[in-house]
Amino acid sequence: MNAVIPQPRQATRTAATAGPRTTGAWRVHSADTRLMDLTATVHALLAPHLGDRLQPLGASPDPDAATLTLALDDAAAPGFPAPVGIAPTGEAEPVDESYRLTVGPQGIACRAATPAGAFRAAATALHLLGTSGDHIPCQELVDAPHFAWRGLLVDPARGYLTPGELRTLIDLAALYKLNVLHLHLTDNEGWRLEIPGVPELTAPAPDGTPRAFYTTGDYRELQAYAAERFVTLVPEIDLPGHCATLREALPGLPPAPAPEGLTGRFPFVPPLDLADPATAKAVATILDDVCRLTDGPFVHIGGDEAVGATEGSFVRSIRELRSLVRGFGKRPLGWQESSRAGIGPEDIAQFWVDVPMMDLPDTAEELAARPELLAAGQTVEFIAALKAFFAPTDRDLARILDGGGRVLLSPQSHLYLDRAYAPQVVPTGQASTAARLGFPTYRPLGVEHAARWDPASHGIPDDRVAGVEATVFAESVTSLDDVTTLLLPRLPSVAAAAWTGRAPDWDDHRTRLAHHGRLWEQRGLAYLASTEIAWAGATDAPSTP
Structure with missing residues (x-):
């Protein structure tokens, strides 16, 4: 073979x-x-x-x-x-x-x-x-590929990666025939792209500490490097929520109108109010620069988890963000929540969650059986509020399809590769590393789980699927090694599903994977030597070369 x-x-x-x-x-x-x-x-x-x-x-x-x-x-x-x-x-x-x-x-x-x-x-x-x-x-x-869009999202907003480290990930994407690198460039934890029109966003911190970010030159060079490998960079400026760094850089911007009874109950950063003239002007300047600097045709506007904004404020913001991006010559896409502002055949929405997919308990007894949730400080009250907030996600996919939009598949259940590995598949020598990696409220699972994802399982006609995109958000990472340990050996299975249009046969796939550890070692990439795989040439393959 x-x-x-x-x-x-x-x-x-x-x-x-x-x-x-x-x-x-x-x-x-x-x-x-x-x-x-x-x-x-x-x-x-x-x-x-x-x-x-x-x-x-x-x-x-x-x-x-x-x-x-x-x-x-x-x-x-x-x-x-x-x-x-x-x-x-x-x-x-x-x-x-x-x-x-x-x-x-x-x-x-x-x-x-x-x-x-x-x-x-x-x-x-x-x-x-x-x-x-x-x-x-x-x-x-x-x-030949089945899907035209085969992507990987990385999150330098929360876990900064140098331009050289991003080039390493571009090469990894190319190695498995992925053709999109989606850069989550902004969030509450960081703003990573120089915006010439708003230099405050990347200015040193109040104590004089320099901020880590990509200069306009870095960004152009990364796009050129990716293009040589037939990978398109898609920047994400996540608004109107996830905006703490923007608020810090431009103090005084008013909060979006909040739903009745929410203020003060749970901690969140108030989303932006694009009805405010100063806010609208700043956002227009930012998106103008991002669109001008971006070679590819797409700019991601975010639109997820706008906790603390009324429905009317959120709808207005999404429509304004889409309009700005289109006016600056690019095509917008957003997370699935953006569909609530209306959606048509020209729109792409990235599907990532519904309440069943969140796999959260309903009772104190069920919570007691989830040590990862208890360790993260979750309570029955907080989980109930979380489910209530995410309840509209159960209708998002139908809303996208009913409106004629296209779905970019990134289901949290399988394609969020920031999920912790199940302890039973982690070799002894990597137990401490695996224990600190992964989003704390996701149920830890093995490599086989990701490999068994079938794009057809969501019942979406092929002609309504924009493509497939894995994600690796960076709440738990501190280095490139952390990122690649979360990605490998799971990313190749997502790449296989995106290229072929179906889940790989697990027995065949893990036999193939067994030979890829040496490829990652030759490239200096850390990986999780899952015990689900009989690694070629070793009984307990090392995670680094």
Whole structure:
């Protein structure tokens, strides 16, 4: 077998003889001048895995080196149906990412009708090189994605990641054929993007401490780096709630009108009131700059958990945020709650929660059986209030579909990868790390749980699905290692479902995953060596190289 993830649609053994050696010298080559930049990108992606066995670009060919060849060839396109969903690059029709990969005695040929397809083939070649033992069997793989939008949300607002660390995550996304990196750039804990028109947002703290943020130059460079890997960056400016850092930077902005009886009962940051002229002006300046700095067609406006705003205030805010983004030349999307401000065929709403999905107890007896909730200080009264606040989420999905909108699937139940790992799947050496990671009120679960998610389980017609997006929010993280430990080994299963349109077969998938630990180690990525997986080459694989 091969250990490629996602599993290709077609895999055919083409000869009984052994193919090229994985342990010898390799070079990356294309005779097509249109692929020169892509050749350099593929070379960089392979470098951590091949080291000095990878010939420098432009060097005299080693006659003993195997070759990874990139080629554009319309005849190589397999002719599968076009992917469903929204193209993150904004085209009316998603780019053709299909490819045909052939392993022969002298190397690997990656052929596709587009550079994007050739790059997806190269990612598959990397999996073969890293997981096939001493020789790669001669074979042909033919593949294409099911969903056009395949994303990963990361949260530098709460857990800052340097530009270099974001590049590491872009490479990880590309390794598993994801094509969107959604940046949650603002929240109560931090504001991470320089806004030239509102410099107060990233000015030093009152005590003079510099704030961590991305300059406009950083942001442009990250977008260029991602684009080279056929990944689109989608920035999120989360409003009108989650706005503590904006309020700190611009003191005096009035709170949104609050529902009767809520004020003072529970702690929350008052959402913004976009009916206030000063607030509306500041938000317009922010979104103008964000839209101007963003190369891609989408800007995420947030719209979730606006605790403390009346329905009328929330609706007005969402409509104003959408209008501003459209006026500045971008396409808005928001969390599912934004559908309550009205939704039409041009709108995308990111579905993340309903009350059953929250998996919360109803009684004191049920709460007593949930140690993670007790440790987080939850009470029956607070949980009842939480359920009441989230009760409208039970209608959001139907509201989106009834209005003609498109659904970006990010269900908390399976695709929120900031969920703690179940203790029974954590190896002894990683128990202390696993115990501090994960959102404290989610029930801890294993890798198999995430891998069994089926996009079709929500009953949404394919033509109404915008795409699939995993999330890793950062309430518990302090480093890149923490982020990748939450992501790995769960992210590849989400990527598999997004690429193929269905849940991977668990027994087959964990057999494939068993060979990917070495890929992560070669890239310097920490991961959770779940006991659900018989890691290749070790009984208790290390979490770091």
